[in-house]
Amino acid sequence: MSRAIGSPSPGTRAGWCWLQSRFLLIGMAATPEGPGTRVAFTGGVRLPSRAALAPLGVRREGARSVEKLAALL
Numbered sequence: 001m002s003r004a005i006g007s008p009s010p011g012t013r014a015g016w017c018w019l020q021s022r023f024l025l026i027g028m029a030a031t032p033e034g035p036g037t038r039v040a041f042t043g044g045v046r047l048p049s050r051a052a053l054a055p056l057g058v059r060r061e062g063a064r065s066v067e068k069l070a071a072l073l
Contacts, residue, residue, distance in 0.1 A: 015031060016028070016029045017029065024046065025044055039069065043055070
């Protein structure tokens with residue numbers, strides 16, 4: 001089961017949308033900037049027994065997402 005957290009929780013920044021499942025955590029944000037939009041995203045895999053995320057595949061998927069967004073323009 002996945003859930004989206006729309007309102008900021010303590011310790012998070014306003015404007016970010018966080019999606020989480022049992023093993024994944026993904027955050028994304030967008031804000032107007034000049035004639036365009038600045039987009040940011042991050043994420044990772046939750047590791048059992050650790051309070052950290054492993055950013056596995058974030059760079060590769062991020063580059064792929066940016067290419068897809070650019071193709072839409």
